[in-house]
Amino acid sequence: MLQCSRDNHSINHYRTHPIFHTNGEQIPWANTEEDAALEAKLKKEKEEKKRLKAEKAARAEQERQRAAAEQAQKQQDEESSDRRPPAKRRKLTPEREDGGIGDTEDVKLLRFEIGGWAPSRSVENYDKLNDIEEGSYGWVARAREIKTGDVVALKRLKLDKDESMRTGLPETGLREIQILKDCSHKNIVKLREVVVGEDTLRIENIFLVLEFLEHDLKSILEDMPEPFLASEVKTLLLQLGSGVAYLHDHWILHRDLKTSNLLLNNRGQLKIADFGMARYVGDPAPKLTQLVVTLWYRAPELLLGTKTYGAPIDMWSVGCIFAEILTRKALLPGKNEVDTLTMIFELCGIPTEESWPGFRRLPNAHSLRLPSKNAPGATGAVIRARFPLLTAAGSALLTGLLSLNPDARPTAKEMLQHEYFRQDPKPKHEAMFPTFPSKAGQERRRRHDTPNAPGRGQVASLGAVDFSGIFAGRDKEERGGGFALRMV
Numbered sequence: 001m002l003q004c005s006r007d008n009h010s011i012n013h014y015r016t017h018p019i020f021h022t023n024g025e026q027i028p029w030a031n032t033e034e035d036a037a038l039e040a041k042l043k044k045e046k047e048e049k050k051r052l053k054a055e056k057a058a059r060a061e062q063e064r065q066r067a068a069a070e071q072a073q074k075q076q077d078e079e080s081s082d083r084r085p086p087a088k089r090r091k092l093t094p095e096r097e098d099g100g101i102g103d104t105e106d107v108k109l110l111r112f113e114i115g116g117w118a119p120s121r122s123v124e125n126y127d128k129l130n131d132i133e134e135g136s137y138g139w140v141a142r143a144r145e146i147k148t149g150d151v152v153a154l155k156r157l158k159l160d161k162d163e164s165m166r167t168g169l170p171e172t173g174l175r176e177i178q179i180l181k182d183c184s185h186k187n188i189v190k191l192r193e194v195v196v197g198e199d200t201l202r203i204e205n206i207f208l209v210l211e212f213l214e215h216d217l218k219s220i221l222e223d224m225p226e227p228f229l230a231s232e233v234k235t236l237l238l239q240l241g242s243g244v245a246y247l248h249d250h251w252i253l254h255r256d257l258k259t260s261n262l263l264l265n266n267r268g269q270l271k272i273a274d275f276g277m278a279r280y281v282g283d284p285a286p287k288l289t290q291l292v293v294t295l296w297y298r299a300p301e302l303l304l305g306t307k308t309y310g311a312p313i314d315m316w317s318v319g320c321i322f323a324e325i326l327t328r329k330a331l332l333p334g335k336n337e338v339d340t341l342t343m344i345f346e347l348c349g350i351p352t353e354e355s356w357p358g359f360r361r362l363p364n365a366h367s368l369r370l371p372s373k374n375a376p377g378a379t380g381a382v383i384r385a386r387f388p389l390l391t392a393a394g395s396a397l398l399t400g401l402l403s404l405n406p407d408a409r410p411t412a413k414e415m416l417q418h419e420y421f422r423q424d425p426k427p428k429h430e431a432m433f434p435t436f437p438s439k440a441g442q443e444r445r446r447r448h449d450t451p452n453a454p455g456r457g458q459v460a461s462l463g464a465v466d467f468s469g470i471f472a473g474r475d476k477e478e479r480g481g482g483f484a485l486r487m488v
């Protein structure tokens with residue numbers, strides 16, 4: 001232990017003997033001016049060191065922050081140039097511990113092309129030439145694009161009756177645009193663009209710009225003095241079948257095929273139009289609206305209230321159109337559902353469990369009392385007799401299309417391969433097709449005396465329709481050609 005002496009102290013000495021201030025802070029021994037000066041110098045040096053250290057730390061922090069910001073900016077730039085979704089989005093995919101991304105091996109990803117987004121052009125880019133059709137809530141006009149001089153058809157987007165008070169686009173209109181946009185086939189009308197009027201908030205101000213075709217088949221059939229030749233019928237039917245095959249191949253049901261929705265240009269080309277009732281379906285089919293297809297072209301399963309249906313409903317309509325092209329008259333112009341069913345049974349015979357297994361279980365079949373299948377001519381179709389000019393092959397095709405049992409109808413692809421088209425006379429080349437004076441190119445087309453496609457407003461009430469009530473309102477018996485159809 002060191003001896004402490006006031007006279008004999010050294011720097012080491014005072015360091016080993018601390019004293020305390022009154023406030024308790026320990027300070028080194030300092031009893032001379034020299035000591036104090038030294039002490040002050042040391043303190044200053046220490047403070048300076050501390051300050052430098054703090055400055056360095058602040059600079060390092062600043063540098064770190066700057067580097068982080070730079071990195072973030074770089075990442076963002078990369079993402080926007082790649083058009084990749086922002087980082088936050090990507091994190092939504094749960095990552096597995098093993099680094100894999102979920103069970104993706106067996107999963108097929110649906111890839112949709114994303115078109116660019118741009119504001120719709122104005123309808124002012126077009127000059128209206130003349131109205132073509134103006135119905136209760138639809139309007140189609142012939143117009144010319146000012147810039148190119150191209151003649152087009154402008155179709156105003158239809159408001160569903162019950163949607164007229166709502167804002168936002170009607171579902172049917174959206175489907176029509178979506179489906180037409182997705183379709184690219186020579187027998188399907190081409191949608192050039194969608195344009196808007198001045199007041200873009202009003203749905204009536206949205207127009208489809210379609211390629212213009214001079215005629216619709218309904219107007220031609222009504223006006224032509226002579227029916228189409230057999231070769232021409234085949235050409236029309238092949239074109240219709242080809243368009244329908246394309247739609248069905250792409251999971252689209254048209255659900256309103258009829259002669260007024262088939263357009264014809266002066267180059268003999270037929271195109272399917274009016275996709276207001278069309279929709280995408282899957283396998284198995286989603287729940288679908290039962291009230292579809294204009295009455296005269298509506299398949300028996302729909303009339304009998306089926307809850308599931310598919311492509312064969314369009315093929316039934318194709319059968320009705322085939323017959324109408326032959327005779328220039330609608331095949332089944334029923335006044336109402338029951339009337340139409342009666343006409344169908346007269347023409348095609350009554351269904352039996354053998355010809356149409358399960359038809360009895362259809363909702364509206366319960367309320368039908370059908371004549372005995374033993375009644376003369378009750379179960380056989382009379383198509384052959386009704387279309388005497390049709391060849392055996394043609395008659396077989398028509399009979400097939402008009403099969404009561406939807407599963408017995410040919411698909412559109414099968415129809416295209418039918419013997420009927422291979423027999424003489426061969427289908428006429430489109431370029432050799434006759435031309436007709438265009439009504440659409442002049443004054444407004446005559447409004448056809450045919451029923452309209454069912455409105456969406458009616459759909460909700462369909463479930464409440466009591467068929468037996470409708471039947472009770474009619475005479476006890478609906479007289480047909482060969483048999484009586486009794487309703488209960």
Ligand SMILES: Nc1ncnc2c1ncn2[C@@H]1O[C@H](COP(=O)(O)OP(=O)(O)OP(=O)(O)O)[C@@H](O)[C@H]1O
Nearest residue numbers: 132133138140153210211212213216260274276440
């Ligand atoms: N691209 C077109 N070129 C020429 N005429 C057309 C065109 N599109 C439609 N039309 C005419 O306008 C009529 C009505 O068109 P579309 O069927 O598309 O509309 P809609 O309002 O749904 O009709 P509807 O309810 O009467 O079936 C057609 O029957 C046809 O005469």
Ligand SMILES: [Mg+2]
Nearest residue numbers: 260261273274
């Ligand atoms: Mg139409």
